[in-house]
Amino acid sequence: MGKSESLSISHAPPAGAARPLDRDLRGYLATNSDVVTRITKPVSIENIPALSAQSEQPILFENIAEKPGFRLCDILVKHRHLQARALGVSKAEYLRTLAYRLRLPPRGFKYVKDGPVKEVKQLGKDADWTRLPVPIHTDLEEQPYVTAMNLVKDPETGFYNASHAGTIVSGPRSGLPSFVTPHTHVIMNKYREIGQDKMPYAFVFGIPPAYEIMANYSGQHMDMWGELEMVGTIMDQDVEMVACETIDMSVPAHAEIVVEGWVHFGKMFDVGVSVSPSSYFLPKSSRLPGFELTAITMRGDRPIYRNHQTCPETDHQPLPRLCHEAMVYNRLTEMGLKVTDVRFPTWGAALSCIIQFEYPRQGFVNDALMLILGSPWLNTKMVVAISPDTNIEKASDVYHAIATRCDPSRDIFVVSNTRGSPYDPSAALLPGDAFWRTVGKIGIDATAKARHDAKDFIRSWPRNWGKVRLEDYL
Ligand SMILES: [Mn+2]
The missing domain is CATH 2.30.110.10 (Electron Transport, Fmn-binding Protein; Chain A)
Structure with a gap:
């Protein structure tokens, strides 16, 4: 982006x-x-x-x-x-x-x-x-x-x-x-x-x-x-x-x-x-x-x-969650965050949400994560917060942010025993019920940390990255 x-x-x-x-x-x-x-x-x-x-x-x-x-x-x-x-x-x-x-x-x-x-x-x-x-x-x-x-x-x-x-x-x-x-x-x-x-x-x-x-x-x-x-x-x-x-x-x-x-x-x-x-x-x-x-x-x-082909990555994954994204946007902006994007990615199995924003000081990220983890829908088992410089459209970029901007000892939290999706095979079926399940939830802070020197999080890119295109030389 x-x-x-x-x-x-x-x-x-x-x-x-x-x-x-x-x-x-x-x-x-x-x-x-x-x-x-x-x-x-x-x-x-x-x-x-x-x-x-x-x-x-x-x-x-x-x-x-x-x-x-x-x-x-x-x-x-x-x-x-x-x-x-x-x-x-x-x-x-x-x-x-x-x-x-x-x-x-x-x-x-x-x-x-x-x-x-x-x-x-x-x-x-x-x-x-x-x-x-x-x-x-x-x-x-x-x-x-x-x-x-x-x-x-x-x-x-x-x-x-x-x-x-x-x-x-x-x-x-x-x-x-x-x-x-x-x-x-x-x-x-x-x-x-x-x-x-x-x-x-x-x-x-x-x-x-x-x-x-x-x-x-x-x-x-x-x-x-x-x-x-x-x-x-x-x-x-x-x-x-x-x-x-x-x-x-x-x-x-x-x-x-x-x-x-x-x-x-x-x-x-x-x-x-x-x-x-x-x-x-x-x-x-x-x-x-x-x-x-x-x-x-x-x-x-x-x-x-x-037709809406149901699998593997089609309209079936994002379409039912596009209004969710808009409602998440409204809730996060209510907190005073500068929200740059929200995404239930097609590759997130309809169980995961990425929230992307700038925050003014420490403390905002966990509140934002809790707000969305506690949403009305069963699609927010895993919520990942990223900064505006992470490309929300690339799974590899989001994964890179999790790997490099999240200290698991303090930037991840887990809540147990919440409502699980009937579509999540890792969730536990309720006794005597073939449909409803319980599951835990995870909030992951993969933003550039306010507690560090901001320069530590500047990504390295090749000279002229984004300006020259290989296809122009083929
Ligand atoms: Mn309705």
């Missing part, structure tokens, strides 16, 4: 987008075509997971051998420069912008009568989601796995809660959604309390990546808004919503594909293999409700299916 890219402390609102964001995914991919890899050769759906996981930027498969008429895209937000494009701001302004916009009130929706997602309507028995290009993500799984944005409508407030719970496609009109998010459980219980044994549910495929960043928000909000009401806020534009065909809900009118139906919670199913963001087959089993599909609506011209 160069000096010019560091976020400055400012109490003025960040600058808005230079131009309005695209309101649909196909527009977004066209606008950002300079970073989109288009694959026009025929590709088997069997190879799409391994191929997309090799891409460092958005990838669009235009010719899927088994699924003519559909396209598939992935890897929209793996890196910071791509996340910045999702909000239409510079890489340097991205984190401060998301952090700021998350503090704004919800923009809500603009309801419209029709939209591109209604160009094709398949109702009842005419609908079959095994026709969509849904991949099987790993060797051990046996069924296709949907990773779309899920919407549920709170029957009490009317707010739309959004998440990205993965769903097994178990038949043409059936599925098994994995409800990992607590809010979906709360809302499901509200339907139960008003005497229903099912709740309306919608899967939304192919929307601009800002929707997905917001859909993965996790924090207090249910009495104020749903994630979907905030999409217009973080995109700085109106979100158009159109009524569903078979359920009492609305969905984004400019989506590529929408699947409607009901989640039945009267009957639960035991499910075996699943894949975690830590890239293990955990948890080993879970009990999931059944989904009954009632309609599919989609674009008429080669609808784009959005």
Whole structure:
């Protein structure tokens, strides 16, 4: 990270987008075509997971051998420069912008009568989601796995809660959604309390990546808004919503594909293999409700299916934690720190967070580490504090900082017996529970130490480092 890219402390609102964001995914991919890899050769759906996981930027498969008429895209937000494009701001302004916009009130929706997602309507028995290009993500799984944005409508407030719970496609009109998010459980219980044994549910495929960043928000909000009401806020534009065909809900009118139906919670199913963001087959089993599909609506011209390949280092690791980063940024700046970046790195197994800041005097680092180790989510088992001169995007640079700037006898602390992630194989399973675990946490101070001569921490680089490039001489 160069000096010019560091976020400055400012109490003025960040600058808005230079131009309005695209309101649909196909527009977004066209606008950002300079970073989109288009694959026009025929590709088997069997190879799409391994191929997309090799891409460092958005990838669009235009010719899927088994699924003519559909396209598939992935890897929209793996890196910071791509996340910045999702909000239409510079890489340097991205984190401060998301952090700021998350503090704004919800923009809500603009309801419209029709939209591109209604160009094709398949109702009842005419609908079959095994026709969509849904991949099987790993060797051990046996069924296709949907990773779309899920919407549920709170029957009490009317707010739309959004998440990205993965769903097994178990038949043409059936599925098994994995409800990992607590809010979906709360809302499901509200339907139960008003005497229903099912709740309306919608899967939304192919929307601009800002929707997905917001859909993965996790924090207090249910009495104020749903994630979907905030999409217009973080995109700085109106979100158009159109009524569903078979359920009492609305969905984004400019989506590529929408699947409607009901989640039945009267009957639960035991499910075996699943894949975690830590890239293990955990948890080993879970009990999931059944989904009954009632309609599919989609674009008429080669609808784009959005996949999130689950492993090894894909959108699946950073995407659900991008709002976490913005919230961590807000909490650290509240301490008076000059925060230059926060990262749940793709290579951190969704269990680790790096915080990068300048601090005015001794004592700040451990408070900052404790603040983030004690965050609401289960993704901060290991928190590493670094100084602005460490390259947060390079695992080797962060590792170098840990090796050289941390005296383990005083710059590391461990807390035992905290909430463990169900996706962490090192965490201990609770007795009689196949899902929840406990684990310890570690805070690592790898900053340049205020207790030493600052010159001790000046890194050595070759003469003209960063100014001459080998590729110019090839
Ligand atoms: Mn929520």
